[in-house]
Amino acid sequence: MRAEALRKTYGTTRALDGVDLEIPAGTVLGLLGPNGAGKTTTVRVLTTLLRPDSGRAWVAGHDVLAEPDAVRRSIGLSGQYAAVDGHLTGYENLYLVGRLYGMSRADARSRSRALLDRFRLAADGDRPAKGYSGGMRRRLDLAGALIAEPAVVVLDEPTTGLDPRGRQETWDVISELVTDGATVLLTTQYLEEADRLADTIAVIDAGRVIARGSADELKAQIGGERLELVVADTAQLAVARAVLAEVGAAEPAVDEHLRRVSVAVDAGPKALIEVLRRFDALGEGEVAVLDIALHRPTLDDVFLTLTGHPAEERTDERTGDRTDGRAGDRAGGGGPAGPGAAR
Amino acid sequence: MLVKATRDSSVVAWRNLVTIRRNPDLLFGAVVNPIVFVLLFAYVFAGSLGGEGYRHFLVAGIFVQTVAFNSAFTTLGLTNDLTKGLIDRFRSLPMSRIAVMLGRTTSDLVVSAVTLVIMTGAGLVVGWRIQGSVTGAVLGYGLLLLFAFAMSWIGAWIGLLCRTVEVAQSAGLIWLFPVSFIASVFVSAQTLPGPLRAFAEWNPVSAVSDATRSLFGNPVQPPGIAPATGWVAEHAGLYAVLSSLAIVAVFMPLALARYRRVASR
Numbered sequence: 001m002r003a004e005a006l007r008k009t010y011g012t013t014r015a016l017d018g019v020d021l022e023i024p025a026g027t028v029l030g031l032l033g034p035n036g037a038g039k040t041t042t043v044r045v046l047t048t049l050l051r052p053d054s055g056r057a058w059v060a061g062h063d064v065l066a067e068p069d070a071v072r073r074s075i076g077l078s079g080q081y082a083a084v085d086g087h088l089t090g091y092e093n094l095y096l097v098g099r100l101y102g103m104s105r106a107d108a109r110s111r112s113r114a115l116l117d118r119f120r121l122a123a124d125g126d127r128p129a130k131g132y133s134g135g136m137r138r139r140l141d142l143a144g145a146l147i148a149e150p151a152v153v154v155l156d157e158p159t160t161g162l163d164p165r166g167r168q169e170t171w172d173v174i175s176e177l178v179t180d181g182a183t184v185l186l187t188t189q190y191l192e193e194a195d196r197l198a199d200t201i202a203v204i205d206a207g208r209v210i211a212r213g214s215a216d217e218l219k220a221q222i223g224g225e226r227l228e229l230v231v232a233d234t235a236q237l238a239v240a241r242a243v244l245a246e247v248g249a250a251e252p253a254v255d256e257h258l259r260r261v262s263v264a265v266d267a268g269p270k271a272l273i274e275v276l277r278r279f280d281a282l283g284e285g286e287v288a289v290l291d292i293a294l295h296r297p298t299l300d301d302v303f304l305t306l307t308g309h310p311a312e313e314r315t316d317e318r319t320g321d322r323t324d325g326r327a328g329d330r331a332g333g334g335g336p337a338g339p340g341a342a343r
Numbered sequence: 344m345l346v347k348a349t350r351d352s353s354v355v356a357w358r359n360l361v362t363i364r365r366n367p368d369l370l371f372g373a374v375v376n377p378i379v380f381v382l383l384f385a386y387v388f389a390g391s392l393g394g395e396g397y398r399h400f401l402v403a404g405i406f407v408q409t410v411a412f413n414s415a416f417t418t419l420g421l422t423n424d425l426t427k428g429l430i431d432r433f434r435s436l437p438m439s440r441i442a443v444m445l446g447r448t449t450s451d452l453v454v455s456a457v458t459l460v461i462m463t464g465a466g467l468v469v470g471w472r473i474q475g476s477v478t479g480a481v482l483g484y485g486l487l488l489l490f491a492f493a494m495s496w497i498g499a500w501i502g503l504l505c506r507t508v509e510v511a512q513s514a515g516l517i518w519l520f521p522v523s524f525i526a527s528v529f530v531s532a533q534t535l536p537g538p539l540r541a542f543a544e545w546n547p548v549s550a551v552s553d554a555t556r557s558l559f560g561n562p563v564q565p566p567g568i569a570p571a572t573g574w575v576a577e578h579a580g581l582y583a584v585l586s587s588l589a590i591v592a593v594f595m596p597l598a599l600a601r602y603r604r605v606a607s608r
Contacts, residue, residue: 085363
């Protein structure tokens with residue numbers, strides 16, 4: 001799967017501003033970015049749903065613009081919103097998609113049943129899908145993407161909007177898929193998700209790929225973990241900042257409003273002990289630390305490091321109204337514009 | 344190509360019909376509204392417009408109006424699929440490009456057929472009868488279904504233009520009021536004032552109504568109104584068939600072009 005210099009403009013908004021991607025067969029690429037970064041637009045171009053203004057793309061060796069039908073035969077798409085017909089049963093949903101891939105009745109039947117089993121939906125397979133939980137709907141949608149055993153699977157934010165349990169179940173299913181050797185393009189807002197599932201991660205912002213590499217390479221680039229502490233009084237911020245500046249791997253960031261100082265650190269636990277030792281040495285009353293913690297990097301940290309600005313949402317892209325889906329960002333302690341909701 | 348389109352369309356039509364069967368409230372409007380219309384017009388209007396004779400005139404007109412209004416189901420069905428992301432999924436599949444719309448217009452044709460059976464029952468209850476031959480009756484129902492299919496394609500095109508179900512609910516219906524009322528459905532086109540009369544005379548709804556009345560052996564004008572003249576009135580059957588085919592010829596490509604580039608959200 002390959003994309004070269006994809007561009008797409010909606011009015012004055014550059015949804016895609018020269019996106020290049022390459023996904024070798026049998027590997028998983030995680031396309032990581034905030035809402036409005038261009039993830040869904042990229043997916044729509046690669047799955048023949050949208051024509052780019054310029055640029056080219058190939059999927060399983062077929063040109064997306066010149067041979068859209070060959071591309072459609074090679075891909076399975078599971079979109080950001082589970083495209084499930086609530087009035088049909090789980091089985092009927094899969095059978096429908098199977099038939100529309102051109103499978104015979106018998107093949108569509110047996111394959112639908114097999115996938116219901118595999119995705120732990122067999123017990124509910126003959127119930128209308130409108131009674132399914134969010135996680136079940138996602139799994140059903142995912143099963144639909146796999147019914148024709150496509151060479152390339154495209155998963156657009158497969159866990160956005162799911163509760164932690166639903167997310168875990170979906171991850172398990174995707175992990176299995178990955179071990180089966182499919183080529184996968186996965187978009188996500190969660191670094192943790194990309195980290196878990198992808199071989200390579202491409203970070204996208206404002207329609208451009210701003211970084212790519214393995215999860216480890218990216219983490220190394222952003223300095224791994226962050227140390228965060230909250231002090232009792234704004235007046236103590238300067239002292240706290242000075243301490244963190246000595247221990248940290250980069251300039252500390254200060255949030256006066258939250259009385260919080262944070263800094264990227266190389267060796268998390270070691271740095272934490274060192275900071276505590278220094279505060280201890282300063283003596284009682286000098287700095288009252290209300291909270292101190294190590295955080296694994298979040299998408300916001302990645303963005304802060306790579307772009308110098310937090311992961312801002314652009315609401316003008318067609319990814320729509322997502323605020324509900326972000327509550328489970330468990331990796332986060334919340335960066336500056338953080339998704340909040342550290343558990 | 345044609346085989347694939349037929350096959351994929353029948354798969355989509357199957358899915359639509361399963362959906363309707365599981366959710367019969369969808370049919371409520373298609374069945375109850377026309378019955379109310381038949382009863383209302385047959386008893387409220389018939390008194391001043393010519394009694395028994397008016398009922399014989401009226402019923403075929405209401406058949407035509409009803410199948411025309413069924414195109415609103417096509418609109419709603421497609422907008423619904425669009426907003427739920429199902430159209431995106433369909434567009435990412437290696438299926439025939441026409442199948443989503445052709446499947447929908449086909450399943451809505453089945454809805455129209457069911458509606459016609461129920462309306463025929465309602466018509467018989469208020470005293471309407473088919474007064475012509477069996478062949479005429481069969482051709483009459485055939486013409487009604489052809490017209491239903493044609494109107495459904497206008498509904499399909501509108502459905503793919505709507506961004507929300509709420510918009511589809513009004514957009515799917517609003518155009519049908521002038522189209523079905525400025526016609527010889529409830530009254531004679533002859534009694535309308537100037538420009539409305541010209542519109543009504545050339546309105547396919549009038550032609551289909553008049554042609555169906557002829558085929559059913561029913562009066563083509565309400566009692567006391569002189570027969571219409573002019574090319575359309577004299578060739579109502581031919582014009583009804585040709586205008587139905589013309590509607591399909593125009594709106595099928597329009598809907599298809601819209602489908603190819605429609606963005607769900």
